[in-house]
Amino acid sequence: MKKLSSIILIAALALASCEKDNYDGPNAGLSGNFIDATTKALVEQDIIRGTEIEILEKGYTEAQYLIVKNDGTYANTLLFANTYTVRPVRGNFIPIEAQEVNIQGQTKLDFTVTPFIRVNNVSIVKTGTKVVATFKLQQNVINNVQKIGLYAHQDSRVGEPMRQVATERDINAVVDANTVYTLEIDLAANSTILKPGKPFYFRVGAKIDMGETKFNYAPAVKIDL
DSSP, rough: HHHHHHHHHHHHHHHHHHHHHHHHOOHHHHHEEETTTTOOOOOOSSSSSSOEEEEEEEOOOOOOEEEOOSSEEEEEEEEEEEEEEEEEOOOOOOOOOOOOEEEEEEEOOOEOOOOOOOEEEEEEEEEEEEEEEEEEEEEESSSSSEEEEEEESTTTTTTTOOOOOEEEEEEOOOTTTOOOOOEEEETTTTTTTSSOOOEEEEEEEEEEETTTEEEEEEOOEEEEE
């Protein structure tokens, strides 16, 4: 009798396990771009502590967060088909309203935004024993520009939170769109990191003085040292 009971228990557990395994997996996804409302260019981001997309699935109380890539694109292919409330948070652009999105299959959703700062007319070149960056800033809100920076890393996802070498300057003022800013990194002074013959990525950015806002950037430039 005990043997029969054990067999029945094992069979019941196996059936429950099979039923659990038969639940459908993720069957939808969400992807898209952050697009500058004026220039139509992608709005560059930080891969670490950068803009995130908060998504709250209908029927649930806890949100998920999608990471935005350096180039201003994002993608998550492991969602469940449903209606979601979608809202970018902690961004480097003027905040936009949340929206309801019916995600079925692989759904595309672009966000058209106005960056706090546009980093324009960028030149990053190696000149002698220095890497020199020149650029202009277009400020799109009244808050002061807090600081600017030139960042270097062997990874193309370089930025303020992901750098091996950096040169920064405090601004703390409203900027003139015609002003040319110059930042330099001394290769000789940083030769233990920025080794000759090695490729590195250099990127300039600027940060507005406003709460949790992030840096605005131009695309990274690869230089063989």
